[in-house]
Amino acid sequence: MDIAKTYNPKEFEDRIYNEWLEKGYFTTEIDYNKKPFAIVIPPPNITGQLHMGHALDNTMQDIIIRWKRMQGYAALWIPGSDHASIATEVKVLDKLKEETGLTKRDIGREKFLDRAWDWKEKYENRILDQLKKLGSSCDWTRKRFTLDDVCSKAVREVFVSLYKKDLIYRGDRIINWCPSCKTALSDAEVEHEDEAGHLWYIKYPIKDEDDYVVIATTRPETMLGDVAVAVNPDDERFKNVIGKTLILPIVGREIPVIEDNYVDPTFGTGAVKVTPAHDPNDFEMGIRHDLDFINIMNEDASINENGGEYAGLDRYDARKRIVEKLTSMGLLLKVEDLNHSVGHCYRCHTTVEPLLSKQWFVRMEPLAKPALEAVKEGKVKFIPERFEKIYNNWLNNIKDWCISRQLWWGHRIPAWYCDDCGHITVSKDDPSECEECGSTNIHQDEDVLDTWFSSALWPFSTMGWPDKTEDLKYFFPTNVLVTGYDIIFFWVARMIFMSLEFMKEVPFKHVLIHGLVRDSQGRKMSKSLGNGIDPLEIIDKYGADTLRFTLITGNAPGNDMRFSDDKVEASRNFANKLWNASRYVLLNLNSDDTALYLENLNLADKWILTRFNNVVKEVTENLEKYELGIAAGKLYDFIWSEFCDWYIELSKPVLYGDDFEAKKITKSVLRYVLDNTLRLLHPFMPFITEEIWKNIPHDGESIMLSKWPEYKEELNYKDDAKKTELIMNAIRTIRNLRAEANVTPSKKARVIISSDNNNVINVFKDGKNYIIKLAGASEVIYENNKDRLPQKAMSGSIEGALIVVPLEDLIDISIEIDRLNSEREKIISEIKRAEGMLKNECFVNKAPKNVVDAEREKLSKYREMLENIEERIEYLRK
Numbered sequence: 001m002d003i004a005k006t007y008n009p010k011e012f013e014d015r016i017y018n019e020w021l022e023k024g025y026f027t028t029e030i031d032y033n034k035k036p037f038a039i040v041i042p043p044p045n046i047t048g049q050l051h052m053g054h055a056l057d058n059t060m061q062d063i064i065i066r067w068k069r070m071q072g073y074a075a076l077w078i079p080g081s082d083h084a085s086i087a088t089e090v091k092v093l094d095k096l097k098e099e100t101g102l103t104k105r106d107i108g109r110e111k112f113l114d115r116a117w118d119w120k121e122k123y124e125n126r127i128l129d130q131l132k133k134l135g136s137s138c139d140w141t142r143k144r145f146t147l148d149d150v151c152s153k154a155v156r157e158v159f160v161s162l163y164k165k166d167l168i169y170r171g172d173r174i175i176n177w178c179p180s181c182k183t184a185l186s187d188a189e190v191e192h193e194d195e196a197g198h199l200w201y202i203k204y205p206i207k208d209e210d211d212y213v214v215i216a217t218t219r220p221e222t223m224l225g226d227v228a229v230a231v232n233p234d235d236e237r238f239k240n241v242i243g244k245t246l247i248l249p250i251v252g253r254e255i256p257v258i259e260d261n262y263v264d265p266t267f268g269t270g271a272v273k274v275t276p277a278h279d280p281n282d283f284e285m286g287i288r289h290d291l292d293f294i295n296i297m298n299e300d301a302s303i304n305e306n307g308g309e310y311a312g313l314d315r316y317d318a319r320k321r322i323v324e325k326l327t328s329m330g331l332l333l334k335v336e337d338l339n340h341s342v343g344h345c346y347r348c349h350t351t352v353e354p355l356l357s358k359q360w361f362v363r364m365e366p367l368a369k370p371a372l373e374a375v376k377e378g379k380v381k382f383i384p385e386r387f388e389k390i391y392n393n394w395l396n397n398i399k400d401w402c403i404s405r406q407l408w409w410g411h412r413i414p415a416w417y418c419d420d421c422g423h424i425t426v427s428k429d430d431p432s433e434c435e436e437c438g439s440t441n442i443h444q445d446e447d448v449l450d451t452w453f454s455s456a457l458w459p460f461s462t463m464g465w466p467d468k469t470e471d472l473k474y475f476f477p478t479n480v481l482v483t484g485y486d487i488i489f490f491w492v493a494r495m496i497f498m499s500l501e502f503m504k505e506v507p508f509k510h511v512l513i514h515g516l517v518r519d520s521q522g523r524k525m526s527k528s529l530g531n532g533i534d535p536l537e538i539i540d541k542y543g544a545d546t547l548r549f550t551l552i553t554g555n556a557p558g559n560d561m562r563f564s565d566d567k568v569e570a571s572r573n574f575a576n577k578l579w580n581a582s583r584y585v586l587l588n589l590n591s592d593d594t595a596l597y598l599e600n601l602n603l604a605d606k607w608i609l610t611r612f613n614n615v616v617k618e619v620t621e622n623l624e625k626y627e628l629g630i631a632a633g634k635l636y637d638f639i640w641s642e643f644c645d646w647y648i649e650l651s652k653p654v655l656y657g658d659d660f661e662a663k664k665i666t667k668s669v670l671r672y673v674l675d676n677t678l679r680l681l682h683p684f685m686p687f688i689t690e691e692i693w694k695n696i697p698h699d700g701e702s703i704m705l706s707k708w709p710e711y712k713e714e715l716n717y718k719d720d721a722k723k724t725e726l727i728m729n730a731i732r733t734i735r736n737l738r739a740e741a742n743v744t745p746s747k748k749a750r751v752i753i754s755s756d757n758n759n760v761i762n763v764f765k766d767g768k769n770y771i772i773k774l775a776g777a778s779e780v781i782y783e784n785n786k787d788r789l790p791q792k793a794m795s796g797s798i799e800g801a802l803i804v805v806p807l808e809d810l811i812d813i814s815i816e817i818d819r820l821n822s823e824r825e826k827i828i829s830e831i832k833r834a835e836g837m838l839k840n841e842c843f844v845n846k847a848p849k850n851v852v853d854a855e856r857e858k859l860s861k862y863r864e865m866l867e868n869i870e871e872r873i874e875y876l877r878k
Contacts, residue, residue, distance in 0.1 A: 002586055003695050007579035009543025013687045025704055026137045028076040030474045037073040038478040039065055040459050045084035046123050047091050050130035052517035055535040059548045060628055061482045062136050066683035067623055070708035076475055078462045080144035081124050085410035085451045086181050086347045092116050109408050116409045135544045135686045144462040146454040154461035155411045155454050156428045163426045167363045174280040175357050175402045179301035180350035183406040184359050187399055188490050190343040190352055197340050201333040202326055204229055207245040214333055216268025221319040224307045225296040226255055228274040233259040235270050249331045260285050277356035293356055301353050360404040368395040371497035379506045383626050384558040387485055387513050394489040403450045410448030418442050456494035459507035480510040512626045515560035522562055545685035546571045555629035575688055581644040582692045585670045588655055594697045596672040597665045604650035605669045606717035607724035611642050612673050617711040619680055632684055653773040676709040727767035733796040733803045734775040741810045748778035749809035755801040756784050813876050820873050827866045834859040
C-alpha cells in the first residue's frame with residue numbers, strides 16, 4: 001500500500017516492461033467473441049536508430065492500441081522493419097570499403113549479400129529494442145522483416161500477377177538516375193528544391209544560311225545528345241524555319257527544326273533543344289517524331305563515348321568546357337540567372353539525372369483509379385481531411401512507377417532471360433529452363449525491386465498473404481495507419497492500390513497523419529544544424545513516460561510540434577505531481593478498501609465524481625476522433641488541478657477529522673477516482689500508471705488488462721458539483737485577498753459571506769468546514785444586509801455573493817503603513833541612484849549598451865513599485 005517517496009522511473013520502467021513481455025500481455029489471440037483492432041507499424045529502416053519522429057509516431061500508435069486493448073478489443077500491433085535497399089547498401093558498401101578497400105564487384109554478389117545479412121542481424125533489433133524502451137506494446141511474436149520468407153513470397157506473387165495482367169512491363173523510358181547511389185529512382189523518391197542556376201542562350205546555325213535559331217537551356221552539357229530543335233506550330237516567329245536543318249554547335253550534327261504543341265512559346269526564346277535520352281518531355285517528342293535517342297552519360301554522370309572530346313569528364317566539368325567553347329565560337333548569346341526546381345535523390349541528396357534506360361515499370365493508371373475512388377467514397381478517411389488533397393493530386397497526375405533498382409540488396413526481380421531465344425520468363429518459383437524454348441541457358445535479372453514495392457504489401461504480407469491465414473481472416477483490414485505527411489505518396493497511396501488489387505478491399509479505414517517534431521525554434525531537426533535530440537537520452541534522464549507525454553501534449557493531427565526542455569520539465573513535473581498525490585492516497589488506504597460508497601457523499605465527493613465522469617466521456621470521445629493531444633490535455637488539467645490541487649485538499653478535513661463513516665466514504669472516492677484516472681492515463685504514460693496502480697487495492701494482474709472507464713449516469717451530481725464549485729470560488733477569492741494583503745498562512749481571519757439569496761447562504765453553510773480549513777478562516781459569518789458589512793475590509797465578488805474579510809483581521813493598519821513607508825524610502829533612494837547614473841553622460845556613452853539598458857529597466861521597475869506602494873498607503877489611510 002505504498003510507493004517510493006520520490007518518483008524515479010529508472011527504478012521500475014525496465015522491470016515493468018520485462019514483466020509485460022514475460023507474461024505475454026502483448027501477444028494477441030484470435031478471439032471471435034471480441035472485435036478485432038489492428039495496426040501495422042510503419043517499418044523503420046534497419047539502418048536507422050530511434051529519432052523524435054519515430055518516438056512520436058510510435059507513441060501515438062501505442063496510445064491507440066493500449067486504449068483499444070482496455071476497451072476489450074483483440075488489439076494487435078504488428079511490428080517489423082524494412083530492408084531499405086538504397087540506404088542499407090550504401091552503409092554496407094561504406095563498411096566494406098573501410099575494412100577491405102574493396103567494392104561489391106570485387107567480392108561478388110553472394111559475399112556482398114552475406115555481409116548485408118550480417119548487417120541486418122546486427123542492426124535490425126537495435127531500433128526495435130529502442131522502441132521497447134519507449135514502452136511500445138507490439139506483438140513481438142508476429143515481428144516481420146520485408147525480406148523474410150513470408151514477405152518475399154508475397155512480393156513474388158504480386159510481381160507475377162501484375163506482369164501477367166500486363167500491369168508490369170519492361171521498357172526503355174526516361175527515369176530518374178542517382179549518379180551517387182547508381183540506381184534508378186521513382187518520381188516519389190526525387191525531392192525537388194529551388195536552386196540558383198543559369199539560362200544559357202545558344203545560337204544554333206541554320207545550314208547553308210547566314211542565320212541561326214537561338215535556344216535557351218539550363219543544362220548546356222546535354223546538347224551533346226540533341227537530335228532536333230522544337231518550336232510551337234502557332235508561334236509566328238519561327239514559321240520560316242520549321243523544316244529547316246540546323247548544325248548542332250561543337251558536335252556538327254545536322255538536326256531538324258520540328259513543330260510540337262508541347263513547346264511553351266513564353267519560355268526562353270520559344271525554341272527548345274530536343275534531347276530525348278535526357279529529358280522526359282523530350283522523350284515523348286522523340287517518340288512522336290520518330291527521332292534518334294542518343295545517351296551521352298555513364299552511370300556516374302560522366303560523359304560517355306557519344307560525347308566526343310568531352311568523354312570521361314564529369315557532367316559539370318563538361319558543362320564548363322562546353323560553355324567556354326561556345327563563347328570562343330561566338331555562339332553563346334547571353335547568360336541569365338535563374339532560380340529553378342532541381343531534383344535530388346531522397347537518400348543521398350545528389351542531383352538526379354533524367355536518363356533513358358531499360359527498366360521495369362508498373363502501369364499505374366488502372367491501379368490509381370480505384371484508389372482515388374476509395375477515398376472519394378469514404379472507405380479510407382484521412383485525419384486531418386486536408387491531406388486527401390496531397391493524395392488525390394499525386395494519383396491524378398501519376399506516371400508509371402519505375403520499380404527496378406540497380407542494387408544487390410533487396411527482392412531480386414523474378415525474371416529470367418533466355419540466352420538462346422531471348423524470351424523473358426517471369427515466375428513465382430526459380431525456373432530451370434526457358435518456358436518458351438526449353439533452353440537451360442537462362443539467367444536472372446540482376447536488379448532488385450524498389451523498397452516501396454514490398455512496403456506497399458505490408459498490411460497483408462505481414463499477416464501471411466498469399467496464404468489464407470487465420471490472422472488475415474480475423475484482423476484484415478487493419479483499422480488505422482499512423483504516419484507522417486511526408487510519405488503519403490511514397491507509401492500510403494501504394495498500400496491502398498495494392499490492397500484494392502489483391503485483397504479487394506482497403507488496407508485500413510483511417511490514416512492518422514502527424515507532423516514533424518521540430519526544435520524549440522521551429523527548425524527541422526538535422527545533422528547539419530546539430531539540433532537533433534536523442535529520445536534515448538531523454539528517456540534515460542526523465543523516463544519514457546515523460547518523453548511520451550511531452551510528445552503528445554498539445555499535439556494536433558497533421559501539425560508540426562516544437563520540442564523544448566521546458567515542455568519536458570513540465571511533463572516531468574506532472575508525473576511527479578501524480579506520484580506525490582498517489583502516495584497521499586495510498587497512505588490513507590487499507591488493502592480491503594475496494595468498494596465505492598455512494599451513500600452520504602459530501603459535496604466534494606460528488607463534485608470530483610461528477611468531474612471525473614465528464615472527463616471519462618470527453619477523453620473517450622477525443623480518442624474516438626484520434627484527437628490524442630486534446631485528450632492528453634484534458635487529463636493533465638483534471639489530474640493536476642481538480643484531483644491533486646482541489647479534491648485532495650478538500651479531502652483532508654474529512655480524513656483528518658473524527659467522523660469514521662465520512663472517512664470511509666471519502667477514502668472510497670479517493671481510491672475509485674485514482675484507480676480509474678490511472679486507467680485513463682495508462683495509454684499515454686504506461687509505466688508510472690502500472691507502478692502506482694499495482695499498489696492500489698484492485699482486481700486484475702495489470703492495468704493494461706484492466707477495463708477502460710465508462711461514463712456512468714449515476715455518478716452525475718450536476719447540482720451538487722455546482723455548489724462545490726461555488727465554495728471553491730470563494731476559497732480562491734479569499735486566498736487572493738490574503739495574498740494581496742501579504743498575510744502569512746498561519747494568520748487566521750474572519751470571513752463574511754454576504755448574499756440576499758438563502759440558497760447561496762445554505763451552500764456556504766454546507767461548505768463552512770472547507771472554507772475554515774482551506775482559506776485560513778477563523779470563522780465564517782453569513783450576512784444578508786450589506787449595510788452591516790465592515791467599512792475597513794477587503795472584498796471580492798463571486799456568483800451570487802460578496803466575500804468580505806475585515807482588514808483589521810489581516811493586518812495592523814498602523815504597523816503596515818509604517819512598513820510600507822520604510823519600503824517607500826528605500827525605493828525612492830534606488831530611483832535617485834538610477835536617475836543619477838542615467839544623467840551621467842560618461843556612464844551612458846561609455847558603459848556597455850546592455851548595462852545601460854539594464855539600468856533603465858531597473859528605473860522603470862522602481863517607479864512602478866513606488867506607484868503601487870503609494871496607492872496601497874493611501875488606501876490604508878482611508
